[in-house]
Amino acid sequence: MRFFKLGIALILTVLVFFVLNTKLGSIPPMGKFLNPVSGVWQNDSEEIITGNLSIDGLLDVVTVHYDSILIPHIFAQNDSDLYRAQGYITAKHRLWQMEFQTFAAAGRLSEIIGEKALEYDQQQRRRGMIFGAENALIKMKEDPETYKFMEAYRDGVNSYINQLDTNDLPVEYKLLDYKPELWSSEKTALLLMYMTKMLAGGDSDLEYTNALHLFGKERFDLLFPDFYGELDPVIPEDTNWDFITTEITATPEHKIPRDSISETIDKPHPNNGSNNWAVAAEKSASGNAILANDPHLGLNLPSIWFVMQLQTPEHNAMGATLPGALGVISGFNNHISWGVTNATRDVLDWYKIEFKDASRQQYKYGNGWKNTRVRVENIKINGAETLQDSVIYTHYGPVTYDKNFKGNGEKIGYAMKWTGHIGGNNQLPFLQLNKAKTYEDYENALKNYTAPAQNFAFASTSGDVALWIQGLFPNKWKGQGKFLMDGSNPENEWQSFIPQQFNAHVKNPERGFISSANQHPVDETYPFYVFNDGYETYRNRVINDFFRNKEKISVEDFKSLQNNNFNLKASELLPNIFEHMDVTGLTSEEKEIYNQIKAWDFYSEIDQLAPSIWDLWWEKLYDQVWDEFENDDLALDTPFIYQTIYLLKNNPEDQFMDIVSTPETETAKDLFLITFKASAKELLDWKAKNGNYNWSEYKGTFTGHLLQALPAFSRFDIPIGGDYNTVNAASKNHGPSWRMIVEMSTPPRALGIYPGGQSGNPGSKYYDNFIDDWAAGNYHELLFMQDNTTNSQIMATQTLTPKQ
Helix, strand or coil, X not given: CHHHHHHHHHHHHHHHHHHHCCCECCEXXXXXXXXXXXXXXXHCCCCCCCEEEEECCCCCCEEEEEECCCCEEEEXXXXXXXXXXHHHHHHHHHHHHHHHHHHHHHCCXXXXXXXXXXXXXXXXXXXXXXXHHHHHXXXXXXXXXXXXXXXXXXXXXXXXXXXXXXXXXXXXXXXHCCCCCCCCHHHHHHHHHHHHHHHHCCCCHHHHHHHXXXXXXXXXXXXXXXXXXXXXXXXXXXXXXXXXXXXXXXXXXXXXXXXXXXXXXXXXXXXXXXXXXXXXXXXXXXXXCEEEEEEEEECEECCCCEEEEEECCCCEEEEEECCCCCCCCEEEECCEEEEEEECCCCCEEEEEEEECCCCCCEEXXXXXXXXXXXXXXXEEECCEEEEEEEEEECCCCEEEEECCEECCCCCEEEEEEEHHHCCCCCCHXXXXXXXXXXXXXXXXXXXXXXXXCEEEEEEECCCCEEEEEECCCECCCCCCCCCCEECCCHHHCCXXXXXXXXXXXXXXXXXXXXXXXXXXXXXXXXXCCCCCCCCCCCHHHHHHHHHHCCCCECHHHHHHHHCXXXXXXXXXXXXXXXXXXXXXXXXXXXXXXXXXXXXXXXXXXXXXXXXXXXHHHHHHHHHHHCHHHCCCCCCCCCCCHHHHHHHHHHCCCCHHHCCCCCCCCCCHHHHHHHHHHHHHHHHHHHXXXXXXXXXXXXXXXXXXXXXXXXXXXXXXXXXXXXXXXXXXXXXXXXXXXXXXXXXXXXXXXXXXXCCCCCCCCCCCCCCCCCHHHHHHCXXXXXXXXXXXXXXXXXXXXXXXXXXX
């Protein structure tokens, strides 16, 4: 019996040892994870930010001062050392994040997460993400200086990785049981592709093709017009375009293929966008130009941004950087400031490919056949066999949809033509902006910028303001790119690109300010065809009306505007609803909810009930209007918000108001009541379960960890107002990812805040310490050091020295 018990104990010991040191599915080896010497417990500490460190390849000493909120201020004697130090310091605080994002860009998440990431990875490969990064890197190498700095950044990252012990690995590596790869310049190119896809990877060509065939051209044009009734474009409507000499491409004879598709690849978040604006010196209360920027992206931890100051004897820049890329992306120096918003231009089109036979080695083009090439994508899967996906490439680009992936024919495919695949040195413009001193420097920095298309706002110490809508834009014939095109017709090609000097821009407009909020870039007088891909129509008008109605603008006004929660969309529809909706049959509970929203001042503040009523009511009303688009056999995109409200107000008896599933014929008036009653019921159920439905609790804004909002590493129930249509575009998990205000005094004075913290370590007090201030609309004054001298705001100093 004694030996039996001993045997059982031995078996249990072996079993426990096996379980603790073996990865079971997606569960890491818990022995490694909980190891007191090298496991997760080692991550419950702050980063070391003092002392001397020896770094390979440095030419001179680099000093890194950390201020009280862990912003590093890097002082180097030359650019190579500066970017090497930037790579080292960024990796020190954000290594896992910067690598994870490049795995996501390259379609490699299955390597660390397993089969549940396989479809995502396959989509990334079929988008040509690696292909685009490779082409970009070729362009970057053509500029020896840019590539030298990229290599310096790479070596700085790797200096940090090479000195890491297992117990120092970021906690996510331990959780997922893998180790970091060495960094490469290819990874920087991939990171920039990741941003290109996020901001310029959307399209609806295939969905619009389905809608055109389903509803007809007249109905389609009503639902998806090129221009709205309310415009207020980025470039003021009185702009003179007489300087443009290139003509728009002539419309060829062409036919839209009668094809249909039932499922399309995932698209970027529909609310990816931003605000930026600047007032010139004459409109500023202080006499200095002022600039603001707040990019609207996913609210993640670690944050997409990492704030730094980068200084050499020749230049001194500060602002938000992208972990994995060089320089400051949204920021300022001693002479200029700049901020970016998404230009949302249509730079992605689809072409139907007809293969000659089942081998798919050739495809029809003109009167002959073109050869394809095959790129074999080896997708490694953690815990499973590697998947080989053969992606066919045409001269247009990758055949994303075919018989092997979401396609609908043995000898048919759909190829993607995207400016993201065209090689461009999109690292260089930001390095040049970091050093720019004048408007001419800013203008020259943008000349070679290709993608993603951005609205680059500018302000300077000389009092000037400007905005360029910059990117590589095809010179399309009118209507080109709305629908699937026949890839066998050479006239459907992009015949040319708009010359860069004719991209829409403005400097020092008469109104005294520039602004962009993802609205239509230009009015109908701009000579080139600009396709309406769902431009924003509410934030831009609130912003521009604010500036038009105030003679002098201060930094405090900028802060107020960035945190403005006025809901223009609700204010333009609800009065019409109140006028026409029949409320005589409402119950007492429904009447109470109705009175709450009827008394609303249209500000989506955290303690109000009306914004919650509006949010749910609008969602149900919108879905009910467009129930005709619920079709499992066809991929469809519902019409734009502005056009939906236009039809509700001006075409209340249109056939789209009729509910498909009922025998009666409904009008907008009926839909108002039906969807209100459904919303009231849902809100009462919510109240019974949660005790309240004020906007803060109902919206439930959160910043989620990149690992699918891992609860222990995320922040939930953040009390912030606004929604995706207000200037303060904070929705549930999306919104102002970085707020910056810069007054162009000498030296500039800057404010900044983002919903996260400088550290990527969940065990650090600097991991999410900005969130409460961000939610409350507060800012941190950014310490913009002018020399390498410590002061009372410096918390610690670290010296990086050349390794002997």
